[in-house]
Amino acid sequence: MSKKILISVAPVAATDTDINPNKIADDVIKCAKAGAAMVHLHVRDKKGKLTADLSVLKETLALIRKESDIVIEVSTGGVSDLTIQERCAPLYDEEVEACSLNVGSTNLGDSVYQNPLPDVRYCIEEIKKNNKVPEVEVFEIGHINTMVELGKHFNLEDPLYTVVLGHPGEAPATPKALMSMCQYLPEKARWGITHAYRKDYEIISAALGLGAQTVRIGFEDSNYLDKDHTAKFNAPLVEKIVTLLKAMDLEPMNPAEARKFLGVNKGA
Secondary structure (H helix, E strand, O other), X not given: OOEEEEEEEOOOXXXXXXXXXXXXXXXXXXXXXXXXXXXXEOOEOOOOOEXXXXXXXXXXXXXXXXXXXXXXXXXXXXXXXXXXXXXXXXXXXXXXXXXXXXXXXXXEOOEEEOOOHHHHHHHHHHXXXXXXXXXXXXXXXXXXXXXHHHHHHXXXXXXXXXXXXXOOOOOOOOHHHHHHHHHHOOOXXXXXXXXXXXXXXXXXXXXXXXXXXXXXXXXXXXXXXXXXXXXXXXXXXXXXXXXXXXXXXXXXXXXXHHHHHHOOOOOO
16 A cells, blocks of 8 residues: 655745635635645735635635535744734634644744744644644754644644745755754654745655655745746646655545544544
8 A cells, every 4th residue: 555645735825915715715626636635724815915804714715615625724824913812813713624833933035934932832722722733834953843842841742744945044945954854853753845936846755755744735835837837726736746646656645534644633
């Protein structure tokens, strides 16, 4: 039996200023049919600004749920002036099953994504209260160390780490950086890969070869199919990952398998 990999799609670019629930839902449904088991979304208004108002997100999720059982993950972050209480708004929505968790401040180009430890602790407490599954995005080794310590304090067993490479100001998307991050992960940690500003699939392939169990793809990170071609929709990016998995004798998880892997109790 081939090893199963969770494909997550992050379909909306941070620069998108036209957030259309119907368009996003249609793209996500096609991604699910292509092999994505989870969708990663942010809470945005119709002009793309991060917000605590869930109305546009709720409309999008309702449309997705009409035709797909894909796992719903919503971010608690992004560069904004929202308070941590406002950023935690999606944790109280019943459709949301998982959430991204950032445990340290991060340079994203000329911007700083601020995550002071008191905010991180508050977010973890709310995640636990609402029975959501955290996906820990780590941009550098310090984030891994911080999560290990927080995991002990909050009794978080075996959190899922996502190694994020390629953002200007953080760990570069190089084999050396990938190896360094992997070597610092806790022994037997569950982990995956995201490559920002990607124009090829070399780092993703290398991560899979090193044991990554999840891959995030989508316009939030890059719309490149290869160095010369971009995708107009997210589904072709998912299809590209599925082809890559099959070439490596791997298979994509379906949503039910993804929920079991993540520890999501749907309907709980």
